[in-house]
Amino acid sequence: MEPDRWLGVELRHLAALQAIAEEGSFGRAARRLGYTQSAVSQQIATLERIVGERLLERPGGPRPVSLTEAGRLLLRHAEAIVARLDAARADMEALSTGAAGTLRVGTYQSVGKRLLPALLRRFRDAWPDVEIRLTESSNDEELLELVERGELDLAFVIYPLVDGPFEVRQLMRDPYVLVVPADSPLAERHRPVSVREVAELPLIGFRQCRSLVQVQSYFRGRGLELDVVFQSDDNGTVQGLVGAGVGSALVPRLTMDEHEERTVMLELEPRVPPRLIGIAWHRDRYRSPASRAFVETAAELAAELEAAANSAAAPAAA
Amino acid sequence: MEPDRWLGVELRHLAALQAIAEEGSFGRAARRLGYTQSAVSQQIATLERIVGERLLERPGGPRPVSLTEAGRLLLRHAEAIVARLDAARADMEALSTGAAGTLRVGTYQSVGKRLLPALLRRFRDAWPDVEIRLTESSNDEELLELVERGELDLAFVIYPLVDGPFEVRQLMRDPYVLVVPADSPLAERHRPVSVREVAELPLIGFRQCRSLVQVQSYFRGRGLELDVVFQSDDNGTVQGLVGAGVGSALVPRLTMDEHEERTVMLELEPRVPPRLIGIAWHRDRYRSPASRAFVETAAELAAELEAAANSAAAPAAA
DNA sequence: AGCCAGCGATCAGGTTCCATGATCGATATC
DNA sequence: GATATCGATCATGGAACCTGATCGCTGGCT
Incomplete structure (x- = not known):
């Protein structure tokens, strides 16, 4: 042929x-x-x-x-x-319009709730003519597939990334916390919880989440097994069930609403290695000024968020 | 633009x-x-x-x-x-030689449990680059609808088929057996049960199953009526209930786990016409080499299974 | 069985496209 | 100034492409 x-x-x-x-x-x-x-x-x-x-x-x-x-x-x-071809057209448009055009960004729930609103506000101030088009998924690997195919320009991701034609900028570390009902004995102790104690609790977790797999591996490495009794894809559902006393949750801090009064977030001792959040793009595609600026803005804001979270947590660790 | x-x-x-x-x-x-x-x-x-x-x-x-x-x-x-585009060309070439592609196969529970695992293993050995995608249903008529619409390439079916643009290859005969609790008097007799005796037993059957309709017709033809006291869609549930002494079951042999120790399978006398299992495809559609090979492999394996089942049953009939 | 609706394939024909070969203008070299 | 090389443009013939009409096949309805 x-x-x-x-x-x-x-x-x-x-x-x-x-x-x-x-x-x-x-x-x-x-x-x-x-x-x-x-x-x-x-x-x-x-x-x-x-x-x-x-x-x-x-x-x-x-x-x-x-x-x-x-x-x-x-x-x-x-x-x-x-x-x-659509990606080529988007790149060509980005090239010719420079300060305008569209950025297609993939995100998932926890980034969407905490980091993204502030990021969008700040970025729009600097680049008012750039339209941000969001795609949400519960699975960052799916977002990377879309990046590879050219259907997304940028995507928030969790380390480690699957192999592929990607470059990534690390944004922040998102530590794991134990979320317990506010009126529970653990909540009233006001000090970190040992990983051994965590292993004895009935836990509520996320359904499709590489983070859970990562912490399960960590616990198994210590000869402990997590007792996950219920799973959901929704952050609010997880936190709501914890508040209702159904169980506790061992989750990344960013996935929880720190203002929710019926739950309390506790550190672990020793600390579970935090999940790493990044933002990725296709290594072969044109990176417009807007795209570069978006990544820089995300990195700035993530650093601020991480610094604020660390100073807020410091008294409790004393 | x-x-x-x-x-x-x-x-x-x-x-x-x-x-x-x-x-x-x-x-x-x-x-x-x-x-x-x-x-x-x-x-x-x-x-x-x-x-x-x-x-x-x-x-x-x-x-x-x-x-x-x-x-x-x-x-x-x-x-x-x-x-x-080059990859598409390579895949097309591989497809036309039959070395790759996807086969979408419809199946139901009893085939899925006994015939399908061995079939998939054998087929994959011969066609490692063909992906089998399974769709399960409790209703083979629903599977035939999917074949007609082109959403399934092949589907396991029970004779007789509904009218439609189908061709079918008969695979095996699946005889009816009476499943009784292992500690029941019938189990200890070690000989076939008459259909008249069967008609006097409380029976557990399948809910959506043309097989039950077929045996009911057979019994009515002899002036007998089956006493179905409970129905379920799950093979394990039916066998478990029999083992628990809730009743007996008149079902095709393939639907039961022959290694289950709490139940015993008995032949009937005279024999109820067995149900016939086949595999169907749409008469007008292109049949890839992989599709044809799948049907042949299914026929080979079914013949072996049927031969093994017949030799295992022969001593009991002596 | 006959009629009708819906579908895709094929055909005829007009319009547009596409490639070739010729030619022109621009640039660099001698 | 002459020459070589390059790409753009033009004229032209043949092919492609689309529309509208028509035919054959299939299924549904009476």
């Missing part, structure tokens, strides 16, 4: 394949794309001739068309290619 | 940009790609019009052309896109 023949594949053909897969018929796909049904039929015929496989099953009559295995395979590549 | 305009970017344009960057001139790039110099000039002009930036500096005379900053930026994306 000649390479040149595959260079005859056209992005609008791939877009047609995508539209057909979603709509289930050539006619509806054609309407969506602004063609007639016969034009789309011919585009797909051209694409099938180039790739040498049938991409769609045409059952006839009113039944929907569906992708063949070859069609599904090609569609995955098509989606990645179209996403990369 | 409209998304559709960027869909007008052509992969051969990106390849031209790449060739020019490497050769330093339109003419040499044209020769490499098999065009004239003016064709490449027009391709780049089209590309520059679409992306809205100059991509190349043309100093004039014999000096080499060079990429602008925008050109370098786009080239990085072009390289990634062309690489992804």
